[in-house]
Amino acid sequence: MxxxxxxxxxxxxxxxxxxxxxxxxxxxxxxxxxxxxxxxxxxxxxxxxxxxxxxxxxxxxxxxxxxxxxxxxxxxxxxxxxxxxxxxxxxxxxxxxxxxxxDIDPATLxxxxxxxxxxxxxxxxxxxxxxxxxxxxxxxxxxxxxxxxxxxxxxxxxxxxxxxxxxxxxxxxxxxxxxxxxxxxxxxxxxxxxxxxxxxxxxxxxxxxxxxxxxxxxxxxxxxxxxxxxxxxxxxxxxxxxxKHLSSWLAKRREVANYYSQKMASFPITLPPSTSGFESSYHLYCIRTREREELQAYLREKEIGSQVHYKTPVHLQPCFKNLGYRQGDFPEAEKAARELLSLPMHPYLEKYDQDEVIKTIGEYFEKA
Structure with a gap:
């Protein structure tokens, strides 16, 4: 796994x-x-x-x-x-x-x-x-x-x-x-x-x-x-x-993220944002695809972890019904919530495991 x-x-x-x-x-x-x-x-x-x-x-x-x-x-x-x-x-x-x-900026989320x-x-x-x-x-x-x-x-x-x-x-x-x-x-x-x-x-x-x-x-x-x-x-x-170890862990996270982005640049997905002068800490590495549910199921079948952050936007949460918002009020946030998928991301992710994640995502879209 x-x-x-x-x-x-x-x-x-x-x-x-x-x-x-x-x-x-x-x-x-x-x-x-x-x-x-x-x-x-x-x-x-x-x-x-x-x-x-x-x-x-x-x-x-x-x-x-x-x-x-x-x-x-x-x-x-x-x-x-x-x-x-x-x-x-x-x-x-x-x-x-x-x-x-x-609402959010769709380019940065x-x-x-x-x-x-x-x-x-x-x-x-x-x-x-x-x-x-x-x-x-x-x-x-x-x-x-x-x-x-x-x-x-x-x-x-x-x-x-x-x-x-x-x-x-x-x-x-x-x-x-x-x-x-x-x-x-x-x-x-x-x-x-x-x-x-x-x-x-x-x-x-x-x-x-x-x-x-x-x-x-x-x-x-x-x-x-x-x-x-x-x-x-x-x-x-x-x-x-x-x-004391945080700087080295962050460097490794960025290395993992850069490798993902380079290898998946041609895939029919939206990669995490990248803006000159803005450097992410890559707590999460999230891609976007309209086939999120199907891709996640395929990854699960291949024993690759993934997660959705966050499936239900705040304004549609039952606990905040009193705020009076409805579906459609924040279209960009709602669209992102339907498409985002977090992939394995941590400083100890081995290159061969990353290659397996990348290969599996590529296989899914070849079959789709």
Whole structure:
């Protein structure tokens, strides 16, 4: 079986490093909000180029707490894409704000900045561009909307390491939000997330909110109604080890992606986007075809893993029926959702396995 992801090989490669750090955490007797989290936050900030970093429980929490730190809540509106993991919109809905969806650019699959102006109202408080599959959204265009009244909050869950003209995505907006879900390019052995910003006041507010609004530990005084959302010491230690390997893993992902694209250039499919100056992190390698279901079935028959990200756009999800959107409201997102298929993509994908994937896809279209 050729798997879509391979977290086991990653763990095996750095097993000794991980065990050493884990033993150190266990011996310390300190498991929350300790030195390992502080060290990881500092290292992560240096890696992406941000002044302040705040570890939280998940990528979803990163978005929710970021919006709350900006004072966003009931009566406010936040613009984002319908083609994303539903958790992007869960997060903003948790604040009480109203999600306002806008269609994608079919060339990049990301939120189309040219359509945003018509969505902005007096209630608009933030825009959340999602760097889907690891390909950067057009942040220079979104920066034009980033006024004091409209914050740009980047969903970088799939795009750690992606750049625009050498600058890391996640550092263009007011805030960048990351996920350390195990299959991400930098994955925890459990859940985890990170918030980065250059605004000290935002950083301090997020750190207050992640600790249940606690301001006086001795007297247990809380100034905010909030949640516990902490990146623990074990995950911080694991992620600190993995961060040292991230650049080499990203280089391998790009090598795998380039090989796919070169070998499948003549196939009747649409390959992932490629734009000069925009470098993807290739969390996912997604092709587009109108024969998605049939191709996926053929790959499954040949024991090749694949997955659909995401089959049902946000506006057609039952949980967001109350938003009032209907099929046909976002035609580009709906079309992409019918055609996208993720192929095996990870740093440990052997060339002979890639060749098998490519050969099998070629065989399918020859028979079709």
């Amino acid at each position: 050729i798997n879509l992801f391979d977290t086991a090989s990653e763990a095996h490669e750095i097993k000794d490093e991980l065990l050493k750090e884990l033993e150190s955490v266990i011996s310390s007797g300190w498991y929350l909000l300790g030195q390992r989290l502080t060290n990881f936050e500092m290292a992560f900030g240096r890696y992406v180029g941000s002044k302040y970093s705040c570890g939280v429980h998940s990528g979803t929490d990163a978005l929710t707490l970021s919006l709350k730190a900006l004072g966003i809540g009931p009566g406010d509106e936040v613009i984002t894409t319908p083609l994303t993991a539903v958790y992007t919109v869960y997060a903003l809905a948790e604040t009480g704000a109203k999600p306002i969806l806008s 990301n939120l189309d900045p040219k359509l945003i102006s018509s969505k902005i109202t007096k209630k608009t408080k933030a825009i959340i561009p999602v760097h889907l599959h690891g390909f950067p959204a057009d942040m220079p265009a979104f920066e034009e909307f980033g006024t004091k009244k409209i914050a740009i909050v980047e969903d970088v869950a799939q795009a750690l390491g992606a750049t625009i003209e050498g600058k890391m995505v996640g550092t263009y907006g007011k805030i960048g939000c990351y996920s350390f879900y195990p299959t991400k390019n930098l994955g925890a052995m459990g859940d985890g997330g990170m918030i980065v910003t250059d605004d000290e006041s935002v950083s301090l507010e997020v750190k207050l909110l992640r600790q249940g609004g606690l301001t006086d530990r001795d007297n247990y005084l809380h100034e905010r109604v909030s949640i516990h959302s902490r990146l623990d010491e074990i995950q911080s230690a694991i992620l600190s080890v993995k961060l």
